[in-house]
Amino acid sequence: MIIGIVIVTSDSPSLEKIEVILEKDSSLIIERGQFVTIPKNEKIEVIGLISGIKKYNAYYETLEASAHEIASRDYHNIFPINEWENTIAEIKPLGELDIEKEVVSRVKYPVSPGSKVFRSSPHSIEVFLGLDKNGLHLGFLQANEVDIKLNISRLLRKHLAILAISGAGKSYAASVLLEEILQYGKLGVILIDPHGEYSNIFNTSEYKENIEVLSGSLISIGVPELSAWDISEFIPEMSVVQTRVLEGIITNIKKMNLGHYSILELIKQLEITEGVNPRTREAMVGWLLSLHRTYLFSPESNLDFQNLISPGKTVILDLSDLQSFRARRIQALYFLKSLYSLRIQNKIPPIVFMIEEAHQFCPESSRSVSKGIIETIAREGRKFYCSLCLISQRPVNLSVTALSQCNSNLILRIRNPYDLDFIGKTSEGIDRSILKMLPDLEVGEALIVGEGINYPIFFRIRARKHHGTSISPNLQQTAESYAKKWQFNNSVNFERISRSEDK
Numbered sequence: 001m002i003i004g005i006v007i008v009t010s011d012s013p014s015l016e017k018i019e020v021i022l023e024k025d026s027s028l029i030i031e032r033g034q035f036v037t038i039p040k041n042e043k044i045e046v047i048g049l050i051s052g053i054k055k056y057n058a059y060y061e062t063l064e065a066s067a068h069e070i071a072s073r074d075y076h077n078i079f080p081i082n083e084w085e086n087t088i089a090e091i092k093p094l095g096e097l098d099i100e101k102e103v104v105s106r107v108k109y110p111v112s113p114g115s116k117v118f119r120s121s122p123h124s125i126e127v128f129l130g131l132d133k134n135g136l137h138l139g140f141l142q143a144n145e146v147d148i149k150l151n152i153s154r155l156l157r158k159h160l161a162i163l164a165i166s167g168a169g170k171s172y173a174a175s176v177l178l179e180e181i182l183q184y185g186k187l188g189v190i191l192i193d194p195h196g197e198y199s200n201i202f203n204t205s206e207y208k209e210n211i212e213v214l215s216g217s218l219i220s221i222g223v224p225e226l227s228a229w230d231i232s233e234f235i236p237e238m239s240v241v242q243t244r245v246l247e248g249i250i251t252n253i254k255k256m257n258l259g260h261y262s263i264l265e266l267i268k269q270l271e272i273t274e275g276v277n278p279r280t281r282e283a284m285v286g287w288l289l290s291l292h293r294t295y296l297f298s299p300e301s302n303l304d305f306q307n308l309i310s311p312g313k314t315v316i317l318d319l320s321d322l323q324s325f326r327a328r329r330i331q332a333l334y335f336l337k338s339l340y341s342l343r344i345q346n347k348i349p350p351i352v353f354m355i356e357e358a359h360q361f362c363p364e365s366s367r368s369v370s371k372g373i374i375e376t377i378a379r380e381g382r383k384f385y386c387s388l389c390l391i392s393q394r395p396v397n398l399s400v401t402a403l404s405q406c407n408s409n410l411i412l413r414i415r416n417p418y419d420l421d422f423i424g425k426t427s428e429g430i431d432r433s434i435l436k437m438l439p440d441l442e443v444g445e446a447l448i449v450g451e452g453i454n455y456p457i458f459f460r461i462r463a464r465k466h467h468g469t470s471i472s473p474n475l476q477q478t479a480e481s482y483a484k485k486w487q488f489n490n491s492v493n494f495e496r497i498s499r500s501e502d503k
């Protein structure tokens with residue numbers, strides 16, 4: 001169905017702008033953001049986006065008359081003035097599509113005045129945008145009735161960032177993405193969830209097999225598995241010389257064959273080791289004690305990372321029961337580092353690290369123990385099929401190193417001018433006209449830009465398939481898990497003590 005004809009105005013048709021007079025009845029179905037097609041010949045069509053709509057009526061085109069004069073004229077009975085009204089659509093030409101070869105290129109020459117304009121067919125849009133009918137179904141283009149299905153490799157291989165103000169629908173969009181990754185069924189996912197929101201959403205019987213929720217406070221980091229260099233990552237203040245001192249102490253403890261040992265054992269040995277500068281000793285004892293007081297470290301780890309992740313399995317690390325940012329970051333570092341290392345050794349499947357509130361774990365200007373590993377995965381992860389999905393409401397505060405490696409961005413409503421400015425600078429493919437639309441997006445409306453799609457587009461995130469049950473924290477389960485961990489730690493300690501007593 002023809003919706004209009006290309007007309008001539010002072011600056012159209014050009015490479016930047018095409019003005020179209022719309023058919024009377026089609027003006028009802030035309031809206032901003034719709035894709036249109038202007039065939040150049042049988043093989044090539046120009047694909048454009050309706051960027052503006054305006055009305056025109058020559059009768060009112062007068063600069064001499066005042067409003068009062070126009071209103072007082074009584075020509076309506078003589079002339080069919082209302083019928084002279086026309087609707088003009090402004091179209092931004094995006095590219096040329098070779099229909100046979102399914103190749104997209106830029107527009108090299110303007111379309112001719114008088115060209116017919118059509119609504120783009122779903123197939124043309126899919127080819128033009130590089131959609132994948134077997135891809136991740138994140139939403140739809142309302143105006144053209146096209147499902148937005150993104151190729152999984154293109155979207156995730158070079159990392160993804162989901163950015164928006166709070167309440168715009170980031171977590172909702174992330175859970176739609178997670179549903180799609182689960183449906184695909186071959187990737188591993190670890191989702192770092194500081195607010196514990198996802199465990200409720202995915203608390204349905206359908207996901208029982210594929211989703212495991214772990215509570216941050218119940219995971220023990222096994223001290224004997226850590227080298228001095230690992231420990232120094234938890235204590236950024238520790239110098240190389242001090243780390244060497246710790247290395248010596250750990251070597252000694254291992255020689256003594258104590259089996260499982262805690263941070264307190266390290267402190268004890270540090271205190272009796274000779275030749276350590278008293279100041280160094282004092283500082284190190286303080287740092288180690290503060291690590292111990294996070295209650296995250298135990299004589300033995302209670303997690304087997306290799307068996308934790310399998311193809312199609314998602315682990316939600318619920319950190320909401322850890323009060324301090326430090327403890328949350330320590331646990332995030334432990335997970336990310338352990339899994340990244342297993343991935344490099346090809347012991348676990350390709351994995352996606354989804355990080356909620358990413359600015360807390362990987363801030364640009366403040367300290368965070370988990371920052372280094374996130375930046376490393378951002379820079380090098382793609383070689384090992386480790387993908388990041390960083391979710392944040394404060395892009396300005398997010399590590400530039402990490403964010404700049406996110407080649408695809410899913411952006412929902414953003415209001416803060418600093419964030420807008422920052423996104424304009426860091427995200428390739430976003431021009432000023434797109435930036436201007438971000439503050440007005442509705443909840444669940446998103447812009448996708450970058451590797452994942454050929455051209456930046458606004459679309460609506462689809463409805464989630466599952467809503468889960470919103471459960472209040474289960475006291476019984478928590479108490480039982482805690483008791484198990486407590487018993488475990490104590491039995492380990494007991495074993496060690498009884499063994500050393502035997503000697």
Ligand SMILES: Nc1ncnc2c1ncn2[C@@H]1O[C@H](COP(=O)(O)OP(=O)(O)O)[C@@H](O)[C@H]1O
Nearest residue numbers: 165166167168169170171172173443444461462
């Ligand atoms: N695409 C969507 N469709 C329907 N409801 C949505 C959608 N996106 C968000 N919402 C609703 O809006 C609210 C805020 O969404 P949420 O994802 O928690 O925002 P954010 O994580 O950005 O703070 C929630 O109640 C959520 O259910």
Ligand SMILES: [Mg+2]
Nearest residue numbers: 167170171172
């Ligand atoms: Mg959220």
